[in-house]
Amino acid sequence: MLELVDLGHRYPETGWVFRHVSLEVPAGSVTVVLGPNGRGKTTLVRCAAGLLTPEEGSVRHDGHIGFVPQARGGAFAYRALDMVVMGRVRQVSLFGTPSRDDRVAALDAMDRIGVADLADRQFPTLSGGEQQLVLIARAIASESPSLVLDEPTAGLDLHNQAQIMSLLRKLVADGMGVLLTTHHPDHALFLADSVVLMGGLDDVRSGPAAELLTDAELSRLYDIDVQTIAYDQNGVTRRTIITGYGNELD
Incomplete structure (x- = not known):
């Protein structure tokens, strides 16, 4: 279980980003954070992952949280396997080095994600989709019960987006709790059990996806006409x- 209780954060130069955000991410569920640019989505998930200390409220969890940032290449030419082994930092002593068990766990995570064949490739040479999968494998190798992802499909083509979505569904089916941000409401419609809609400092709402992912709510959130259609899969x-491009709301 990952839980945010009355969370708030501000930056000295810009002030409060959000306040009074509460949500729960139980095991085996997905919570998706949606909203326009600059409304605090990344700040919220970084607080949830423990990378930022919130100004208000608290973050509660049952253990270490795996965090997956957006893939942006890398300045150092680490092998993909070495990137995944870095996820084992909790299991390595302060002055120790990764053990054989750590490398086995990293390879197992890569195999689970389907990127074991990339183990000896240099991380910066991988495609954006491959890099994102390696970063997810790194989080899996940490043996965390909860996974937090910041726009895991940013910059990916449709095939790689679908691959990431399918992978996340499998992880959730295995009992993992997932919190993620996205600019794609379609992804929330596909994945989410619950959502957080971040429309502004005084307009943050959370609740069941079935109640909040409506045409009216999405249109209001993005200030553009949004319609949903049903299909069989x-x-x-x-x-x-269906987004009404060129039909912005007044």
Whole structure:
């Protein structure tokens, strides 16, 4: 269980980004954070992952949290396997080096994610989708019960986006709790059990995806006409969005 309790954060130069945000991410569930640029999505998940200390409220969890940033290459030519082994830092003593067990755990994580064949490749030479999968494997190798991802499909083509979405569903089916940000409401419609809509400092709402991912709520959030349509996928009814480009709301 990952829980944010009355969370708030501010920056000295810009003031409060959000306040009074509370949500729960139980094991085996997905919470998706949506909102326009600059409304605090990344700040929220960085607080949730322990990378930022919130000014207000608290973050509670059952253990270490795996964090997956946006893939942006790398300045150092580490092998993909070495990148994943870095996820084992909690299991390595202060002045120790990764053990054989750590490397086995890293390879197992890469195999689970489907990137074991990339183990000896230099991380900066990988495609954006491959890099993102390696970063997810790194978080999996940490043996964390909760996973926090910041825009895991940013800059990826449709094939790689679908691959990441399918992978996250499998991780959740295995009992992992997932919190992620995205600029794609379609991804929330596909994945989310609950959502957080960040419209501004005084406009942050959280609740069940079925209640908040409506045409009216999405149109209001993005200030553009958004409509959803239903479709059948292998006997399961799902929804996707149609965005009214050139039809911004007044």
